[in-house]
Every structure is written in structure tokens, then in C-alpha cells.
Amino acid sequence: xVQLVQSGAEVKNPGAxxxxxxxxxxxxxxxxxIHWVRQAPGQGPEWLGWISPNSGATYFAQKFQDRVxxxxxxxxxxxxxxxxxxxxxxxxxxxCARDADRVVVSFDYWGQGTLVTVSS
Amino acid sequence: xxxxxxxxxxLSASVGDRVTITCRASQSxxxxxxxxxxxxxxxxxxxIYGTSSLQxxxxxxxxxxGSGTDFTLTxxxxxxxxxxxxxxxxxxxxxxxxxxxxxxxIK
Numbered sequence: 001x002v003q004l005v006q007s008g009a010e011v012k013n014p015g016a017x018x019x020x021x022x023x024x025x026x027x028x029x030x031x032x033x034i035h036w037v038r039q040a041p042g043q044g045p046e047w048l049g050w051i052s053p054n055s056g057a058t059y060f061a062q063k064f065q066d067r068v069x070x071x072x073x074x075x076x077x078x079x080x081x082x083x084x085x086x087x088x089x090x091x092x093x094x095x096c097a098r099d100a101d102r103v104v105v106s107f108d109y110w111g112q113g114t115l116v117t118v119s120s
Numbered sequence: 121x122x123x124x125x126x127x128x129x130x131l132s133a134s135v136g137d138r139v140t141i142t143c144r145a146s147q148s149x150x151x152x153x154x155x156x157x158x159x160x161x162x163x164x165x166x167x168i169y170g171t172s173s174l175q176x177x178x179x180x181x182x183x184x185x186g187s188g189t190d191f192t193l194t195x196x197x198x199x200x201x202x203x204x205x206x207x208x209x210x211x212x213x214x215x216x217x218x219x220x221x222x223x224x225x226i227k
Contacts, residue, residue, distance in 0.1 A: 035216075044207055045156075045164060047216040061215035095163055104170040105211040106154045110163035 002026040004096050004111035011117045017084040020114045022096030029077035030054040033099035035107055036070065036081045038092040046092075050099065051079055086118045122146050122210050126219035132227040137198045141222045143191045143208035152212035155184055155193045158221075159204045167206075168193065198224075 007021040022034060036048040049060035051070040058070045069082040079096060094114045097107035123146035133139050143153065151171040156164035166175045168184040171191060181196040195202055203226050208219040 044220045045209070045218045047218070059214065063215070097163075100166070100169065102169060104152050104154065105216065106166055106169040106175075106209075107156075107164070108166050108175065110165075113163055 002098065002109045004098060004109055006094075006096060006111040006114045009115040009117070011119065012086050014087055014118055014120055016086050016118075017082055018086060018116050019080055019082040020094050020096075020116070022079045022081075022111050024077045024079070024098070027098075030074060032101050034070075034072070034079040035097045035099060036068075037095045037097055037107070039095070039113075040089070040092040043092075045095075048081065053077075053079060083116075086116075088118050088120075090116065091118045092116060121215055122149060122213055122217050124208055124210055124217050124219040126206075126208060126222050128222060129220065130223040130225065132225050133198055134227045135198050135200055139195045139198055139224065141193045141206055141224075143186075143193070143219050145189045145191075145210055145212075148188045149210045149212035151187050152210055153184070153186065153191045154209045154211060155182075156207045156209065156218075157202075157204045158207065164207060200226075 003025045005023045010018050030053045033050045035050045037045045039045045051058045053072045067084050072079045096111040098109040100106045100108035125144045127142045153171045155168040158164045172184045183194050205221045205223045207221050
């Protein structure tokens with residue numbers, strides 16, 4: 001069965017960076033884009049961008065373009081999202097989600113989430 | 121960015137009720153609209169993609185309709201496990217954007 005397993009919770013100081021991992025199993029990793037979505041407490045989800053595990057190509061929401069990096073390691077079927085220059089309003093649950101690879105982009109499998117807390 | 125507005129923000133209903141949630145886009149998105157269900161402490165779950173296509177494994181009591189700017193999610197007969205928060209999400213243009221959510225609670 002398809003699974004996305006994320007790394008554990010992180011607590012960071014403002015100005016630091018955080019790197020979250022997402023390890024896929026149950027399907028061919030390079031066949032589906034991976035998206036990253038975050039959700040602040042009590043808020044709706046917010047999309048950060050995607051990475052193609054096949055080519056390594058990325059696309060980021062303009063809001064995060066200067067602070068986010070997405071990479072992948074196909075040898076271990078893992079994708080990574082790094083967010084730099086953290087602020088307190090970056091506190092959120094961060095999810096990776098698999099692109100269902102349909103005409104209408106949708107996210108059919110999600111990781112369990114990684115809570116990132118930014119606090120001094 | 122395309123803004124997605126859901127109504128109502130919260131809703132109380134009983135098991136067996138028919139429920140409709142509305143999502144409005146700030147500009148036309150054709151039928152590039154998805155619906156997700158989220159339960160507390162869990163990741164969102166895809167219910168409907170492309171406005172009206174049911175994701176595999178999702179019960180047929182869930183249905184979606186609409187086009188352009190106005191969309192609806194309907195649950196034909198509420199079950200206990202349907203009490204959750206529902207989000208719409210547009211896939212017409214980057215950045216992909218979500219609605220603020222509709223919290224469906226037990227009356």
C-alpha cells in the first residue's frame with residue numbers, strides 16, 4: 001500500500017532553518033510528483049510547491065520562493081523540504097502529499113505530518 | 121492568487137441528514153476543483169477530484185458538482201464518521217489554494 005512517512009517534530013529558533021523528510025513506499029517513487037503543504041493551527045492548508053522525483057525539477061509558490069528548497073534522493077525514495085529564515089508564523093504542520101498524476105492536480109496520499117514550532 | 125471561499129464556515133447536522141457545502145472561486149477555474157476531508161490530528165483525505173469524480177474507496181453518498189466559480193459538495197445521508205472539516209482546493213492555476221474550511225459537527 002502507498003505510504004508517505006515523514007520525519008519527526010522540530011522546534012527551531014527564529015532565523016534558523018528546518019529540513020523535513022518524506023519517505024515513500026508502495027509505488028514507484030519517480031512516477032509521481034511530491035507536493036508540500038502546510039497548515040497553521042486552526043487554518044486551512046497552504047501549498048508550498050512541488051518536486052519531480054524523476055527529474056528533480058521544482059516549482060514553488062511565490063510567497064516561499066526565496067526561502068524554500070526541495071530536493072530528493074531516489075536511491076531511498078525520499079523527498080526533502082527545507083525552509084530557511086524561519087519566523088514565528090512558520091509554525092505549522094508540514095505535510096508531503098503525492099500528486100495523483102491526473103489532469104486535475106490532486107493529492108491522493110499524504111504523509112502523517114511534521115510539526116514545526118518556531119519559538120524563541 | 122485565486123481565493124477560495126467556503127460557506128458555511130461551520131454547520132451542525134444529524135446522522136441521516138443531507139448536507140451541502142459551497143465553495144466559490146474568485147475567478148473561473150473551469151472544473152479544476154477538489155474536495156478533502158480532514159479529521160482532528162490527521163492529514164487531509166482526498167474525496168473528490170475534478171469537481172465530480174469520486175476518489176477510489178470514497179462512499180457514494182459523497183458527490184460534487186459545479187463549474188466556473190461555484191461548486192458544491194453534497195453528502196446525501198450523513199454517517200457518524202462524516203463529522204469532520206471539509207476543504208475545497210483549486211488546481212486551475214499556481215499557487216494551488218484551499219478554502220478556509222467547513223467544520224461539520226453533530227447536532
